[in-house]
Amino acid sequence: MLFNSFEFIFLFLPITLTLYFFFIRLKKMESAFCVLVLASLFFYGYWEYRYLALILFSMCFNFLCGQALSKHPSYQRSILIVGITINLALLGYFKYANFFAVNIGALFNLGWNLEKIFLPLAISFFTFQQISYLVDASKRETKEYNFIHYCLFVCFFPQLIAGPIVHHKEMLPQFVKVNRLTSQWENLAVGLGIFAVGLFKKTIIADNLSLFVQPVYDNPGIATELDFFMAWGSTLAYTFQLYFDFSGYSDMAIGCARMFGIKLPVNFFSPYKAENIVDFWRRWHITLSRFLRDYLYIPLGGNKKGPVRRYTNLLLTMLLGGLWHGAGWSFIVWGLLHGSYLIINHAWTKTLGILKITRSQSWLYRFTAWLITFLAVVISWVYFRAPTLEHANSILLAMAGFNGASLPAGVYARLGELSVLLQEMGLTVKQGGGAVLATNIIWVFVAGTVALLMPNTAQLFHRFEPVIYEHENSFRLQRSPSSWKWAFSRPYAVYTSILLLCGLLSLTQVSEFLYFQF
Amino acid sequence: MQPKTFLTHILITLILLSVAVIAFNFFIDPYLLFDSKRVASVNEKKSDINNFIPVSKAYHPLAKRPDLLIVGNSRVEMGLNPRHPCLKRRSGRPYNLGIPGIGVGSQLTYALNIIRQSETNEVFLAIDFTDFLTTSKTPPDKKYSLAPAQVRHLKYRSDGSLNPTYQTQRSLDYYRALFSLNALASSITTVFDQGQWATNRDDYGFNPANDFKKVTAIEGPQALFAQKLADLEKKYSRQWYLRYQGGTLPAEFERLRDFLVTTKERNVRVTLFTNPLHDEFWQLMKKHDLMETYRDWLTAITELLSGMDDQDIAFWDFSYDSPYIHEIVPPPGKNAKPLQWFWEPAHYRQELGDLMLDAMLSEQCGSKIVFGNRIQY
Numbered sequence: 001m002l003f004n005s006f007e008f009i010f011l012f013l014p015i016t017l018t019l020y021f022f023f024i025r026l027k028k029m030e031s032a033f034c035v036l037v038l039a040s041l042f043f044y045g046y047w048e049y050r051y052l053a054l055i056l057f058s059m060c061f062n063f064l065c066g067q068a069l070s071k072h073p074s075y076q077r078s079i080l081i082v083g084i085t086i087n088l089a090l091l092g093y094f095k096y097a098n099f100f101a102v103n104i105g106a107l108f109n110l111g112w113n114l115e116k117i118f119l120p121l122a123i124s125f126f127t128f129q130q131i132s133y134l135v136d137a138s139k140r141e142t143k144e145y146n147f148i149h150y151c152l153f154v155c156f157f158p159q160l161i162a163g164p165i166v167h168h169k170e171m172l173p174q175f176v177k178v179n180r181l182t183s184q185w186e187n188l189a190v191g192l193g194i195f196a197v198g199l200f201k202k203t204i205i206a207d208n209l210s211l212f213v214q215p216v217y218d219n220p221g222i223a224t225e226l227d228f229f230m231a232w233g234s235t236l237a238y239t240f241q242l243y244f245d246f247s248g249y250s251d252m253a254i255g256c257a258r259m260f261g262i263k264l265p266v267n268f269f270s271p272y273k274a275e276n277i278v279d280f281w282r283r284w285h286i287t288l289s290r291f292l293r294d295y296l297y298i299p300l301g302g303n304k305k306g307p308v309r310r311y312t313n314l315l316l317t318m319l320l321g322g323l324w325h326g327a328g329w330s331f332i333v334w335g336l337l338h339g340s341y342l343i344i345n346h347a348w349t350k351t352l353g354i355l356k357i358t359r360s361q362s363w364l365y366r367f368t369a370w371l372i373t374f375l376a377v378v379i380s381w382v383y384f385r386a387p388t389l390e391h392a393n394s395i396l397l398a399m400a401g402f403n404g405a406s407l408p409a410g411v412y413a414r415l416g417e418l419s420v421l422l423q424e425m426g427l428t429v430k431q432g433g434g435a436v437l438a439t440n441i442i443w444v445f446v447a448g449t450v451a452l453l454m455p456n457t458a459q460l461f462h463r464f465e466p467v468i469y470e471h472e473n474s475f476r477l478q479r480s481p482s483s484w485k486w487a488f489s490r491p492y493a494v495y496t497s498i499l500l501l502c503g504l505l506s507l508t509q510v511s512e513f514l515y516f517q518f
Numbered sequence: 519m520q521p522k523t524f525l526t527h528i529l530i531t532l533i534l535l536s537v538a539v540i541a542f543n544f545f546i547d548p549y550l551l552f553d554s555k556r557v558a559s560v561n562e563k564k565s566d567i568n569n570f571i572p573v574s575k576a577y578h579p580l581a582k583r584p585d586l587l588i589v590g591n592s593r594v595e596m597g598l599n600p601r602h603p604c605l606k607r608r609s610g611r612p613y614n615l616g617i618p619g620i621g622v623g624s625q626l627t628y629a630l631n632i633i634r635q636s637e638t639n640e641v642f643l644a645i646d647f648t649d650f651l652t653t654s655k656t657p658p659d660k661k662y663s664l665a666p667a668q669v670r671h672l673k674y675r676s677d678g679s680l681n682p683t684y685q686t687q688r689s690l691d692y693y694r695a696l697f698s699l700n701a702l703a704s705s706i707t708t709v710f711d712q713g714q715w716a717t718n719r720d721d722y723g724f725n726p727a728n729d730f731k732k733v734t735a736i737e738g739p740q741a742l743f744a745q746k747l748a749d750l751e752k753k754y755s756r757q758w759y760l761r762y763q764g765g766t767l768p769a770e771f772e773r774l775r776d777f778l779v780t781t782k783e784r785n786v787r788v789t790l791f792t793n794p795l796h797d798e799f800w801q802l803m804k805k806h807d808l809m810e811t812y813r814d815w816l817t818a819i820t821e822l823l824s825g826m827d828d829q830d831i832a833f834w835d836f837s838y839d840s841p842y843i844h845e846i847v848p849p850p851g852k853n854a855k856p857l858q859w860f861w862e863p864a865h866y867r868q869e870l871g872d873l874m875l876d877a878m879l880s881e882q883c884g885s886k887i888v889f890g891n892r893i894q895y
Binding site for chain 1: 531536694
């Protein structure tokens with residue numbers, strides 16, 4: 001079920017909230033949890049009921065593993081290895097079997113022809129979540145003896161499909177808190193506000209940007225026609241589409257959870273404002289970065305075993321991070337690119353340290369750093385989005401100007417004397433496409449302004465503690481730096497209504513979230 | 519403010535805003551679904567209707583209860599004006615049912631759908647030989663069927679049976695026209711774009727070709743010619759066929775025959791005609807060896823009509839080589855004047871359409887025939 005659908009907004013969510021609070025008022029907590037678990041399984045099965053068996057098996061298996069870890073400390077290592085192996089095997093079968101069969105078959109000319117295996121929704125998310133539970137349980141950082149509670153941790157519907165990836169230790173204590181009724185209306189109002197922001201980001205900004213992405217990225221035949229402006233217009237549109245789509249989804253998840261009195265961890269914190277790539281990864285898909293850091297990078301040795309090992313670990317972590325997103329060479333290249341960016345960033349910092357040069361705080365240095373970071377991220381998105389490496393390369397070549405630059409005749413005719421100058425610079429004229437180019441520029445400008453100049457959702461709702469931060473001061477500006485501060489006031493009631501209205505008006509043109517494919 | 523009061527404020531504001539959006543969209547009526555009153559400089563021109571014509575023309579003609587239909591594609595939609603004096607004299611409620619971008623089968627299904635729900639007694643049906651071509655030498659396995667997306671808005675299917683999903687689709691279409699972001703954006707665009715070149719469809723379904731007027735005025739007529747020729751070149755550089763292996767004709771001929779039989783049964787008089795095309799279009803056809811195919815098509819249509827044994831069907835040809843199609847396209851430049859008879863190679867202007875209506879209605883109207891040949895069969 002999609003958050004941006006009639007059935008979710010007008011049926012599923014109100015019914016689930018009503019039932020949940022009905023049992024909470026009767027102080028029947030376990031019944032309330034059962035309602036949430038059943039509702040979450042319905043939410044998941046509504047999409048494809050056949051995969052319910054998979055998630056149920058996964059939850060049963062990991063719950064039993066968790067119990068075994070607690071009860072049999074002497075076999076802890078073996079249980080953990082078995083648990084992680086089974087989880088990864090399931091993920092590997094559904095997500096990577098086709099990819100490896102095709103590539104190994106091609107490499108050794110084996111003629112393997114595996115039938116297409118459909119990827120169960122959210123498998124990457126609930127598998128990672130449960131691996132983290134097993135590891136934490138093995139370290140005695142968390143434990144769970146109640147199956148319903150465990151199911152609630154795994155399949156709580158707001159975060160089930162596309163995260164944020166949560167830890168057992170940060171979720172369960174919240175569910176079992178008994179004073180949930182005291183701030184029920186506040187939670188509902190704050191949750192609705194955050195949900196409205198997310199719905200707007202997804203349905204208005206991301207979905208409108210997608211119109212400029214598909215014609216270029218989903219049409220490999222266009223490679224020869226692709227020129228500088230089309231390639232940049234489409235790639236910048238995708239850059240912002242992905243952010244508004246995924247952070248919009250995260251906001252909706254955080255908003256929904258808050259309506260039930262639950263706070264989820266922050267998942268995005270204005271990533272395109274980052275001034276270096278390390279900072280970018282502290283702000284983008286934060287819960288995945290946290291998972292990769294805690295359960296992959298650090299176990300590999302992190303930065304404790306010298307620079308060479310550190311850089312190798314970084315590259316490996318990002319490579320696997322790329323593969324987590326999908327089984328394809330373009331995701332591998334994307335992961336390697338980001339691994340390389342991180343290595344360069346760390347090497348630069350180290351060099352400055354050796355030379356005892358302090359980082360300049362001048363606007364020019366900061367702007368240059370931001371621009372380089374942003375461009376590096378934009379280039380990486382080309383591989384992330386393009387269906388094949390060849391298509392990604394042709395888009396990048398067009399962005400570099402190898403296919404020339406041409407302006408639509410309609411735009412050209414309106415440029416007056418400037419058109420002569422542009423012609424001298426080598427720009428050519430083509431027929432058609434003027435309106436598309438103009439709207440592409442407008443949407444990228446609007447999205448860029450919101451992403452770069454406006455406070456993010458966590459900042460906007462700061463006074464209501466909308467999210468869980470890893471540390472008290474994870475970010476320099478956790479409060480809203482501007483006058484935009486959400487409050488229980490008439491103006492914000494109107495703003496929230498307008499955002500909700502825009503979302504409701506878009507319900508007839510429903511589109512999936514990009515991260516559902518991962 | 520207490521959170522509970524805040525939530526109440528949101529609910530009330532949301533309801534009020536929703537009602538306002540519905541009322542606004544109903545009044546502006548950007549897709550001509552509600553036949554709302556047109557107010558000059560507010561909603562007179564439907565400037566964002568271009569992408570919604572198949573939906574609009576499924577419902578708008580029903581409100582107009584036409585007794586005469588002009589059927590075809592975008593060429594007739596912007597070429598034949600139902601306000602032509604001869605047409606107005608002949609019919610009280612003429613309507614231009616031209617729909618851009620849909621094939622012969624869909625055009626005929628749209629027309630029959632209106633005929634079955636109104637008192638239509640006359641049809642002017644335009645046919646283009648390019649709409650009858652296929653890219654395959656072998657007939658499709660499945661029986662000819664219409665793309666559901668094009669005809670799902672219609673109450674009747676082409677065979678006269680009721681479309682079982684019509685009521686649901688109609689409700690959805692009206693809902694979307696009242697309460698969707700697209701409709702709201704279109705309404706706002708409509709209000710803000712009421713200039714002389716704003717896109718429009720008038721109450722007779724006619725397209726005044728304001729988009730073409732705008733491009734011609736700003737970029738010159740050669741811009742439209744260049745763009746269309748590039749598109750046509752791309753399209754016709756593929757291999758096209760009129761007949762499958764063994765000489766059988768595509769299903770469009772069968773659909774045309776069925777249409778003519780149904781209209782005869784319902785006492786609807788039909789005038790069939792071919793659209794004129796500019797010489798540059800024909801040069802492209804020659805380049806891609808399609809002239810012989812064109813002649814074969816014209817013969818096949820004539821044979822189909824003679825096989826019908828129905829002398830009431832008039833067949834006019836405007837696609838022949840005439841002085842009207844040989845206008846020279848002026849070179850680029852600020853002073854380039856528009857052509858007199860054509861917008862671009864595939865679309866003629868209303869001025870030429872008027873001459874075509876003069877010819878087709880000459881008997882009833884007493885107008886002169888300066889353009890067009892009536893083909894006897």
